[in-house]
Amino acid sequence: MDELLALRPLENGREQAMARLLERGSVTLPLTAEEAAGLLERRDQALRDTRRVEFGPGVLEKLMTAFRDSPYLDPACWAETLAGLQDLFxxxxxxxxxxxSDDELIAAMRRLYDGEAGGSLDYLGGTALEELCRRLSSGESWEDEDEN
Structure with missing residues (x-):
């Protein structure tokens, strides 16, 4: 009985998170209920994999807002792209x-995704964001543009 009571707040939180994602989708790009549920599962897995804890609504809503108008975004792959962006975040x-901060990282991800990554999540995760971390660790500004 105590186990059931302990799970109810989590279930309510998941329902609220799903409702927020579906609502946010009405002003960005739409998600189905299955896609929203899948994104929440993926978030839980990403948090476990990175040993992070998240309070509040999470980063998905911010990612949806930040990337909704990217020229490289294929609306047919919206949920898949969000899942990849969330993992990279x-x-x-x-x-x-x-x-x-979360907002700074999302802004950098968007700039790199639309810039040198050319809409490629593989490039964004494999090269562009690694360079960003190298810049930060050497004291350079994360906002500096590469001058190749």
Whole structure:
């Protein structure tokens, strides 16, 4: 009985998070209930994988707002792209040792995604964000543009 009572707040939180994602989708790009549920599961897994704890609504809503109008975004792959961005966010939040606020990291991700990554999540995660962390660790500004 106590186990059931302990799970109810989590279930209510998940229902609220799902409702927020579906509502946010009405002003960004729409998500189905299955996609929203999948994104929440993926968030839970990403948090476990990166050993992070998150309070409040999480980063998904911010990612939805920040990336909704990217010229590289394919609306048919919206949920998949959000899942990848969410994974990269938590990974690089750790790798950059929280040197950037959530909003700063999301802004940097968007700039790199639309810039040198050309809409590629693989490039964003494999090269662009690694360079960002290197810049931060050497004391350079994260906002500096590469001059190649």
């Amino acid at each position: 938590y990974e690089y939040k750790n790798q950059c040792m929280d040197a950037l």
